[in-house]
Amino acid sequence: MAKKLFFNILAFLFCFTSHSKAFDSLGIVKKEDKFFIIHKVSPRETLIGLAKRYQVKVEELRKHNEALAKKDQINVGQVLYIPTKEVPAPPKANLTEKNAQKKNNRKPKYHIVKENESLYKIAFMHNVHIDSVKKWNQLADNQIKINDRLMVGYAFASTTEEPAIPKSGANIVQESGMGAMISGTKTDLKLALHRKLPVGSYVRVFNESSGTSVTVKIIGKIPNIDADQKVIIKLSQSACKSLGVVNERFPVTLSYEKVK
Numbered sequence: 001m002a003k004k005l006f007f008n009i010l011a012f013l014f015c016f017t018s019h020s021k022a023f024d025s026l027g028i029v030k031k032e033d034k035f036f037i038i039h040k041v042s043p044r045e046t047l048i049g050l051a052k053r054y055q056v057k058v059e060e061l062r063k064h065n066e067a068l069a070k071k072d073q074i075n076v077g078q079v080l081y082i083p084t085k086e087v088p089a090p091p092k093a094n095l096t097e098k099n100a101q102k103k104n105n106r107k108p109k110y111h112i113v114k115e116n117e118s119l120y121k122i123a124f125m126h127n128v129h130i131d132s133v134k135k136w137n138q139l140a141d142n143q144i145k146i147n148d149r150l151m152v153g154y155a156f157a158s159t160t161e162e163p164a165i166p167k168s169g170a171n172i173v174q175e176s177g178m179g180a181m182i183s184g185t186k187t188d189l190k191l192a193l194h195r196k197l198p199v200g201s202y203v204r205v206f207n208e209s210s211g212t213s214v215t216v217k218i219i220g221k222i223p224n225i226d227a228d229q230k231v232i233i234k235l236s237q238s239a240c241k242s243l244g245v246v247n248e249r250f251p252v253t254l255s256y257e258k259v260k
Helices: 002-024 045-051 059-062 097-105 119-125 130-136 239-245
Strands: 025-031 034-041 077-082 107-112 149-155 171-183 191-194 202-206 212-220 232-235 249-257
Touching: 002 239, 025 077, 034 212, 045 191, 059 077, 077 212, 119 130, 119 149, 130 149, 191 239, 202 232, 202 239, 212 232, 212 239, 232 239, 232 249
Parallel strands: 171 232, 191 212
Antiparallel strands: 025 034, 034 077, 107 149, 171 249, 191 232, 202 212, 202 249
């Protein structure tokens, strides 16, 4: 009886550890032809413990995470890249067919210009590039008037597959300050770190100097270090490229739903 109970406990522990990856990871990204699990550090986790859980060497974790180059200490909320041989399954849906269907179901969306609104601000509110707004409305410059009716994009019959992009309104927070790039994030995904927003939130980042904006997904917290004290958001390299920024620090305006 005792022997049977012992093997049942072993079987339970094996099932728990084999599925822990799926529960703890935030997703899988590709960097330089290699795949990495994005892991957010939880309380009481250690670097050695994570190495055992994901079956990798501590040296590999140091190699692919710049913050671990000089120390093995990790902090709660810190985001780590764990090398893995797992490859995301290819999408099952026919993307070409879906895109064609969405194009056929779309219809123009309009905005009525209000007092103190600029073309930059309207483009930001609707998450589109200012050049697109000018093209849709045949504008030669950025001059607009109150009560002008501007096309600002397309509305689709169904938007269940689109991320929850914040709109203007009472529940929307706008925050201005400095942005920075997350070092070593060579991925095509638009990712970001924020001080208080929960993982999985979406934020619109606007660069008024270029009139560009990008929607990013929050994957963790900004590290509490002196170098980042004045930074309100840190963006992946792909997101920075979409904003057209080249400096390590750059002014941004954020728009996101208020955390309840």
